[in-house]
Amino acid sequence: MRPLTKLLDAIGGPNTAAAAEAQRHLDTLTKPPRSLGRLEELAVRLAAVSGRPPRVSAPVIFTFAADHGVVAEGVSAYPQSVTAQMVENFLRGGAAVNVLARQAGARVIVADFGVATLLGAPAGLVSCRFGPGTRNMAQGSAMTREQATAAIEAGAALADGVIATGADLLGTGEMGIGNTTAASAITAAVTGADPDAVTGYGTGVGDEGRRRKVAVVRRALDVNRPDGADGLDVLAKVGGFEIAGLTGVMLAGAARRVPVAVDGFIAGAAALIAATLAPAARHALFAAHRSAEPGHAVALAHLGLAPYLDLDMRLGEGTGAALFVHLARAAAAIHGEMATFKSAGVDGPVP
Amino acid sequence: MRPLTKLLDAIGGPNTAAAAEAQRHLDTLTKPPRSLGRLEELAVRLAAVSGRPPRVSAPVIFTFAADHGVVAEGVSAYPQSVTAQMVENFLRGGAAVNVLARQAGARVIVADFGVATLLGAPAGLVSCRFGPGTRNMAQGSAMTREQATAAIEAGAALADGVIATGADLLGTGEMGIGNTTAASAITAAVTGADPDAVTGYGTGVGDEGRRRKVAVVRRALDVNRPDGADGLDVLAKVGGFEIAGLTGVMLAGAARRVPVAVDGFIAGAAALIAATLAPAARHALFAAHRSAEPGHAVALAHLGLAPYLDLDMRLGEGTGAALFVHLARAAAAIHGEMATFKSAGVDGPVP
Numbered sequence: 001m002r003p004l005t006k007l008l009d010a011i012g013g014p015n016t017a018a019a020a021e022a023q024r025h026l027d028t029l030t031k032p033p034r035s036l037g038r039l040e041e042l043a044v045r046l047a048a049v050s051g052r053p054p055r056v057s058a059p060v061i062f063t064f065a066a067d068h069g070v071v072a073e074g075v076s077a078y079p080q081s082v083t084a085q086m087v088e089n090f091l092r093g094g095a096a097v098n099v100l101a102r103q104a105g106a107r108v109i110v111a112d113f114g115v116a117t118l119l120g121a122p123a124g125l126v127s128c129r130f131g132p133g134t135r136n137m138a139q140g141s142a143m144t145r146e147q148a149t150a151a152i153e154a155g156a157a158l159a160d161g162v163i164a165t166g167a168d169l170l171g172t173g174e175m176g177i178g179n180t181t182a183a184s185a186i187t188a189a190v191t192g193a194d195p196d197a198v199t200g201y202g203t204g205v206g207d208e209g210r211r212r213k214v215a216v217v218r219r220a221l222d223v224n225r226p227d228g229a230d231g232l233d234v235l236a237k238v239g240g241f242e243i244a245g246l247t248g249v250m251l252a253g254a255a256r257r258v259p260v261a262v263d264g265f266i267a268g269a270a271a272l273i274a275a276t277l278a279p280a281a282r283h284a285l286f287a288a289h290r291s292a293e294p295g296h297a298v299a300l301a302h303l304g305l306a307p308y309l310d311l312d313m314r315l316g317e318g319t320g321a322a323l324f325v326h327l328a329r330a331a332a333a334i335h336g337e338m339a340t341f342k343s344a345g346v347d348g349p350v351p
Numbered sequence: 352m353r354p355l356t357k358l359l360d361a362i363g364g365p366n367t368a369a370a371a372e373a374q375r376h377l378d379t380l381t382k383p384p385r386s387l388g389r390l391e392e393l394a395v396r397l398a399a400v401s402g403r404p405p406r407v408s409a410p411v412i413f414t415f416a417a418d419h420g421v422v423a424e425g426v427s428a429y430p431q432s433v434t435a436q437m438v439e440n441f442l443r444g445g446a447a448v449n450v451l452a453r454q455a456g457a458r459v460i461v462a463d464f465g466v467a468t469l470l471g472a473p474a475g476l477v478s479c480r481f482g483p484g485t486r487n488m489a490q491g492s493a494m495t496r497e498q499a500t501a502a503i504e505a506g507a508a509l510a511d512g513v514i515a516t517g518a519d520l521l522g523t524g525e526m527g528i529g530n531t532t533a534a535s536a537i538t539a540a541v542t543g544a545d546p547d548a549v550t551g552y553g554t555g556v557g558d559e560g561r562r563r564k565v566a567v568v569r570r571a572l573d574v575n576r577p578d579g580a581d582g583l584d585v586l587a588k589v590g591g592f593e594i595a596g597l598t599g600v601m602l603a604g605a606a607r608r609v610p611v612a613v614d615g616f617i618a619g620a621a622a623l624i625a626a627t628l629a630p631a632a633r634h635a636l637f638a639a640h641r642s643a644e645p646g647h648a649v650a651l652a653h654l655g656l657a658p659y660l661d662l663d664m665r666l667g668e669g670t671g672a673a674l675f676v677h678l679a680r681a682a683a684a685i686h687g688e689m690a691t692f693k694s695a696g697v698d699g700p701v702p
Contacts, residue, residue: 030440031447032428032554036670037643037663077383077700085697089381094690096382103677103684203383204700292388310661311678312388319387326454326677327662333454339445346436349428349555 001157004149004277007248010255014048014283022047022054022335029338030346036334038308042286043331049259049284050168054332059106059325060162061171061261061318062249063090063097064155064242067116067133068178069142073216075181077203080133084117086175086317091124096315097173100322104329106171108318111158113151113241128154130241137185137220141237148236148244155248156255163256169328170253170260171288172267173318174242177203180293183269185217185238187295189226190272191302198295200265200314231276239273246270247277254281261321261328264291264314268299275303288324289313352508355500355628358599361606365399365634373398373405373686380689381697387685389659393637394682400610400635401519405683410457410676411513412522412612412669413600414441414448415506415593418467418484419529420493424567426532428554431484434528435468441526442475447666448524451673455680457522459669462509464502464592466527479505481592488536488571492588499587499595506599507606514607520679521604521611522639523597523618524669528554531644534620536568536589538646540577541623542653549646551616551665582627590624597621598628605632612672612679615642615665619650626654639675640664 002010022044027033034040046054065087071080089095090110093102101108111126112119116133119125130151134142143151159170176182180202187198195217201210224237235244247270253260254274262271262285274281287300289309300307308327313320341348353361373395378384385391397405416438422431440446441461444453452459462477463470467484470476481502485493494502510521527533531553538549546568552561575588586595598621604611605625613622613636625632638651640660651658659678664671692699 029447030437030445031666035554035664035666036447037665039662039664039674079698079701081698085695086381089690089695089697092690092695094381094688094695096380096387096685096689099684099688100681102688103681203386308662311390311659313386313390314388315382315386323390323678323681327674330451330454330674333450334447337445337450337453338447339440339443344436344440344443344445346440347430347432350430 001153004153007156007251007255008278011278011280013280015051018051019044019048026335028340030341030344039331039334042327043335046259046328046331050257054335056169056329056332058166059169059171060167061101061106061108061173061321062158063108063110063173063175063318064113064245065175066114066241068176068182068240069134069136070138070181070216071178072136073138075213075216076177077205078177080116080177083175083177084115084119087112087115087119088122091122095317096319097317097322100319104322104325106322106325113245128245134240137238138216141224142239143236145232145236148232151241151244152248155245156252159249159252163258168258170249170258171318171321172246172249172260173263173321174246174266174316176240176242179240179266181213181216182238182240182243183266184295185220186234186269186272187299188217189221189228189234189238190276191298192228193298198298200293200295231273235273243270247273250274250285251278251281254284259286260284261286261288261324263288263318263321264316265293265296266316268296271303272299289320352504355504358507358602358606359629362629362631364631366402369402370395370399377686379691381692381695390682390685393678394686397610397679397682401608405686407520407680407683409517410520410522411518412452412457412459412524412672413509414459414461414524414526414669415464415596416526417465417592419527419533419591420485420487421489421532421567422529423487424489426564426567427528428556429528431467431528434526435466435470437526438463438466438470439473442473446668447670448668448673451670455673455676457673457676464596479596485591488575488589489567492575493590494587496583496587499583502592502595503599506596507603510600510603514609519609521600521609522669522672523600523611524614524672525593525597525617525667527591527593530591530617532564532567533589533591533594534617535646536571537585537620537623538650539568540572540579540585540589541627542649543579544649549649551644551646582624586624594621598624601625601636602629602632605635610637611635612637612639612675614639614669614672615667616644616647617667619647622654623650640671
C-alpha cells in the first residue's frame with residue numbers, strides 16, 4: 001500500500017499530445033467535424049488521461065459502504081440497518097448498481113469501510129473496516145486524521161489492485177445511511193457554499209427533515225471548524241469512511257492514469273477532497289451525471305466538471321457511473337471503429 | 352401495406368393501467384421511491400406504450416436516405432454526392448450509427464428513399480425510391496401529396512415488417528445532404544417559429560451559410576404556403592422522402608404499440624408531421640437526445656417531449672437513437688431484475 005504522500009506525488013496533468021492526436025483522428029472520420037459533440041470530447045479526455053487511444057474494455061465499479069454516527073440526529077428517512085442489508089443485496093446482485101453494471105459489462109467490487117452492524121464475512125465482500133461507522137460529526141470529529149489517511153490509502157490500494165489486472169475505467173459509488181449529510185458538510189466546507197444550498201432530501205426526508213439536516217450540517221461545521229483548503233481536515237471532521245475510500249480510488253486512478261467516473265453527490269464530495277489534496281487529479285475525473293441533490297451541481301461547478309448525463313437520479317451506489325460506462329465505451333468505439341473519409345471514399349466539404 | 356388512413360385509425364393513447372402497474376412495481380424495489388428519476392419514468396412510459404412490463408430485447412434503427420433539390424440553393428457544406436457515399440458507408444458498417452448501434456446491440460436497416468445518384472443495388476440496401484431526390488422547395492413543392500403519402504406508407508411497412516418479427520424498440524435516423532434545411536422549414540411551418548430561430552449550421556455552413564439557409568427557408572415557406580395544421584401538406588411542400596419514411600415508422604410504432612426513439616433534428620421534424628397527423632402518436636415517441644441544432648428544442652417543446660440525453664450532438668443517422676437504446680435497456684433491466692425490499696429483507700423507511 002502506497003502512503004498518501006507518495007500517491008499524491010505521482011499525480012500529473014493531462015497528456016496533451018495524446019489528446020491532440022485523438023482529436024486529429026476524430027476529425028478524419030466520416031462525420032462533420034465535432035458533430036458528435038461531447039462524445040468526441042469524452043474520447044479526447046479519455047486519451048488525455050491514459051496517454052493512448054481511448055479504450056474501455058474492463059470497467060470496474062467500486063461500491064463502498066460505511067455507516068455514519070450523525071444518523072443519531074435523525075437525518076435519514078431509513079434506519080441504519082439498511083446499510084448492512086443493502087451490502088448483502090449488493091453481494092446477491094439485486095441492487096440497482098448490480099443490474100446497471102451487468103448491463104454495462106462492468107464488474108462491481110463491494111467493500112465494507114465501516115458498516116455499523118457486523119456482517120460476518122459474506123462471500124465477495126472486501127473488508128476495509130475503520131470502525132463501526134463514524135462518530136457523530138454534530139458533536140465532534142467524525143474520525144481521526146490518521147483514519148482518514150488510512151481509509152484513502154485503502155481505497156487507493158483496491159484501485160491499484162484492479163488496475164494491475166487490467167481495469168481501464170474505474171467507477172465510484174457508495175452506500176451509507178446518513179452519507180448525504182456528510183456530503184453536504186464536505187461540499188459546504190470545501191466550496192464555501194451555505195449549507196442550505198447544498199443540502200437536499202437525501203433518501204426522502206421531506207421539508208422538515210431537510211431543515212433538520214441543514215441545521216445538523218451547520219452544527220457539524222460550527223463544532224469542527226474544518227479548513228476547506230485542507231482536504232484531510234474536512235474529511236476527518238465531517239466525512240465518512242466510504243467517502244475517504246472513494247477519494248483514494250480517484251487519486252489512484254489519477255496517479256496510474258486510469259479514468260475515474262464520479263457517480264453522484266457523495267462521490268462528488270469525495271472528488272472535492274481528492275481535488276483539494278491534488279488539484280491535478282481533476283483531469284482524470286469524469287462527472288458521470290448530475291444528481292438531483294442540489295449540492296452536486298455546486299460540487300461539479302467547483303471541480304470544473306460538466307456532467308454527461310442528467311436524468312434526475314439520486315440513488316448513488318455507482319448507478320450513474322454504470323450508465324456512464326455506455327457513453328465511455330461509445331466514445332472509444334467511435335474513435336476506434338469508424339471509417340475515415342479517405343477509407344470510405346466519402347467527399348469532404350465543398351471548397 | 353396499410354393505407355395511411357387505416358394506419359392513423361389504429362393509433363390509440365397510452366395504456367395507463369400498464370403504466371401504473373410498472374410504477375407500482377418500481378416502488379417495491381430496493382431504492383428510495385423514484386430515486387432513479389427519468390430512468391423510472393422511461394420504464395413507465397415504455398410500459399404505457401406496449402401495455403406490458405418494459406422490455407428491450409430487439410431494437411432496430413432505421414436509417415433512411417434521400418436527396419434534396421434544395422441543395423441547388425447552396426445550403427450545405429458538403430456536395431450531394433455524399434448522400435450516396437454515406438449510404439455505402441452505412442452498408443459497410445463504417446459510419447457512426449453502425450458503430451454505436453453495434454455497441455448497443457441494435458440492428459440497422461438502411462433504406463434508399465430517393466438518393467440522387469443511382470446506387471445500383473448494393474447488398475443490404477432496402478429500396479423505397481420516390482425519385483432522384485425531391486424538387487427544389489425554394490421554387491415549388493418538394494414532392495406531390497401522393498408521394499408524401501406513399502413514402503409514409505413505405506416507412507410504416509418497413510416498421511410493420513420488423514415488428515412482425517419481434518422488434519420491440521424502433522429507432523429513427525437519416526442521411527440526406529440538405530435535409531436540415533427541410534427540417535427547419537417543417538419546424539417553422541408546424542410550430543409557427545420564425546425560420547431564423549429554427550435554422551442552424553447543419554453540417555457546418557458558417558454564419559454566412561446559415562443566413563443563406565434562413566433566406567431559403569423563408570422563400571420555401573413563401574412560395575409554398577404550407578398549412579401547418581396539415582402534416583401531409585407541410586411534408587409534401589417542404590419535406591423530404593426520408594423524412595416521410597421516418598414519419599411512417601413513427602406512426603407504425605404508435606399503431607402497433609412499439610416505442611419509437613426519435614433521433615435528432617430531422618427525425619424531430621418527422622415527429623412533428625406524425626403528431627400533426629395523429630396527436631395520439633406522441634405517447635409512443637421518445638426523444639433520444641437534444642441536438643445542437645437550435646430548431647430541435649423548438650420541435651421537442653412543441654411535441655411535449657423531454658430529451659433523455661444532451662451531448663451537443665448534431666450528426667443524425669440515428670446516432671442519438673443508438674445511444675438511447677442503452678438507457679431504454681437500463682430502464683427495462685431495472686424494472687425486471689432488481690430485488691424488492693421484501694425479497695432482499697431490506698427495511699423500509701422509519702415510520
